[in-house]
Amino acid sequence: xxxxxxxxxxxxxxxxxxxxxxxxxxxxxxxxxxxxxxxxxxxxxxxxxxxxxxxxxxxxxxxxxxxxxxxxxxxxxxxxxxxxxxxxxxxxxxxxxxxxxxxxxxxxxxxxxxxxxxxxxxxxxxxxxxxxxxxxxxxxxxxxxxxxxxxxxxxxxxxxxxxxxxxxxxxxxxxxxxxxxxxxxxxxxxxxxxxxxxxxxxxx
Numbered sequence: 154x155x156x157x158x159x160x161x162x163x164x165x166x167x168x169x170x171x172x173x174x175x176x177x178x179x180x181x182x183x184x185x186x187x188x189x190x191x192x193x194x195x196x197x198x199x200x201x202x203x204x205x206x207x208x209x210x211x212x213x214x215x216x217x218x219x220x221x222x223x224x225x226x227x228x229x230x231x232x233x234x235x236x237x238x239x240x241x242x243x244x245x246x247x248x249x250x251x252x253x254x255x256x257x258x259x260x261x262x263x264x265x266x267x268x269x270x271x272x273x274x275x276x277x278x279x280x281x282x283x284x285x286x287x288x289x290x291x292x293x294x295x296x297x298x299x300x301x302x303x304x305x306x307x308x309x310x311x312x313x314x315x316x317x318x319x320x321x322x323x324x325x326x327x328x329x330x331x332x333x334x335x336x337x338x339x340x341x342x343x344x345x346x347x348x349x350x351x352x353x354x355x356x357x
Contacts, residue, residue, distance in 0.1 A: 155340075163220040167229055171213035180204030180240060189248070197247035204240040206261060209233070223274070231271040233282075234344075236319065238264035238293060246301075253301040255311065261293035266321050268342065279329040286339050288324030293317070299350070307356040316347040 182202025189196025212232045216225035223229060242259035270284040278284070299313015324339035 157340075165217045165219035165221055167214035167218075168216050168225050169212050170215050170225075172211065174210045176206065176208040178204055178206045178240065180242070192248070194248055194250050197245065199243065199245045201243045202240070204242075206236070206238050206240050208236040227274070229272070229274055231273070233269045235267045236261075236264055236291070236293065238262070238291070242295075251302070253303070253309075254298075255301055255313065256298045257295070259295040261295075263289070264291035264293050264319075265289050266291035266319075266324065266342075277330055277332075279331055282329065284326065284328055286321075286324055286326035286342070288321045288339065288342075290322045291320060291324075292322055293319045297350070299352075301354075309354050309356075311352045311354065313350055314348070315350050317345065319344045 180202040181204065182200050184198055184200050186199040188198070210233070213228055214230040214232070215228050217223040217227075217229055238261035240259055240261055242257065244255070244257040246256075247254045266288045268286045269282040271280055272278050272283040273280070275283060295315070295317050297313055297315035299311050301309050301311040303309045321339055321342040323341065326337050326339045328335040328337065
């Protein structure tokens with residue numbers, strides 16, 4: 154009920170068994186700077202781009218441990234998150250001996266964020282959904298860096314590391330009880346993703 158996890162009245166952990174993720178991006182950009190001779194060490198370029206991103210994910214949680222206990226065969230919560238935002242980014246590549254270094258950064262300002270929960274065991278809450286929250290001032294950024302190796306002409310493989318962070322920057326939340334709806338404020342909702350990646354690319 155308060156920020157920084159103060160005023161917490163319960164705490165549980167669940168197993169996330171079902172998950173669905175879909176996202177789509179559309180970008181248009183231009184090459185700002187080119188140097189060196191393509192195919193030789195030291196050559197490279199910098200691009201800038203604008204675009205739009207749609208992101209939707211859904212999770213199903215089973216079982217409870219903590220303030221309440223339920224077996225893992227019981228579905229307790231379904232979460233759905235939707236992000237919509239313009240994109241502003243830049244990328245750079247530098248050719249080295251046999252490898253190409255790639256770096257990319259993307260900002261997603263003024264993002265629209267929506268979150269809905271269905272609390273399947275809460276008889277005091279509605280099920281269509283039980284809780285909903287939104288923010289039109291959310292923020293997202295992507296950073297990644299990696300190495301690319303050209304196997305044959307336009308065919309290449311790459312490997313690197315990626316870090317993504319989303320922040321709601323506050324927002325509004327509704328608890329939809331069967332007897333009425335309570336309107337409150339979201340103090341903060343964040344999500345982070347990070348880890349190595351592998352890719353295969355063909356350019357023609």
